[in-house]
Amino acid sequence: MATTSLLSSGSPLGHAPVVAEVVRNGLVESVHHGVVALTDPHGTVSLGIGPVDAPILPRSSLKPLQALAMLRAGAPLEGELLALACASHSGERLHLDGARAILASVGLDESALQNTPDLPYDQGERSSWLRDGHTPTSVAQNCSGKHAGMLAACVAAGWDTATYRDPGHPLQRLVVEVVEELTGESVAATTVDGCGAPALAVSSVGLARAFGAVAAADPGTDAGRVADAMRAHPRHLGGTGRDVTELVTAVPGLIAKDGAESVYAVGLADGRGLSVKITDGGDRARVVVATAVLRGAGVGVANPEIARVLDALDARAVVRGHGEPVGAVRALVDPGAP
Incomplete structure (x- = not known):
């Protein structure tokens, strides 16, 4: 009998442990491997599962740090428009109007956007968009708030707007500085994100450390302004029914991306x-794993309403048979471990 040898992944992520399982009628049907890092207020790891020091691409989870760089460059962003600069939005009217408002505040329009044209992220908004005869555009794509904010930062700082996506551009170099400052480590690699902007690689620990620092930042500081905007305008951060919007809405002081x-x-x-x-x-396991760790960290333990929201977010990862619930995605993270 012929045999085939398998090549092992050269990435540490190839050796990540199982963190969730998919259960159908009591039978484990599939498993998900993952990396989890929980840091304390000093940025030290209090729970580490898998290769937490290995580089990952946080992708849009880095947007709050990119928005912080925009503020440091002088971008005139406040309130819901600052939250939108942190967003992977659903493409609702408030999101598109907000992106246009950011551009208009510095004398630009959507023709200046260089993010990849796309349809709205939300399925209902996408259907309406197509029904109205629209085609993919940059303003409808979920990163248009970030790109509008980057352009506003460039105008404020007197930097070239035509090359704002270039990794060597002053804005992108400032983004790297902010990411390295907040994560406490050097950027491991620079790649191209789906929207065309640079995507930076940092470790899971660094990402957790950065979010803890932004969430705890003093009000009035640039980092504090970012956190406050995310908390005050969670619908601009995601959209109607989005899990990130509902989590930020439910838990006082929490930010998420x-x-x-x-x-x-x-x-x-x-x-x-x-x-x-x-x-x-x-995507089906990430929220379930996150909520398990949050419960272990004490979130929602003494607040039935928060606990209800966490449970409702978990329930979205339902397994169905003939349209009826027959199972779920279940986290294998010990809730008491933190």
């Missing part, structure tokens, strides 16, 4: 930070 390829980052008001990376890139 989802990222492509199954990344989730959370910061708590006391300075603790959490990052979750599901290594297969599928």
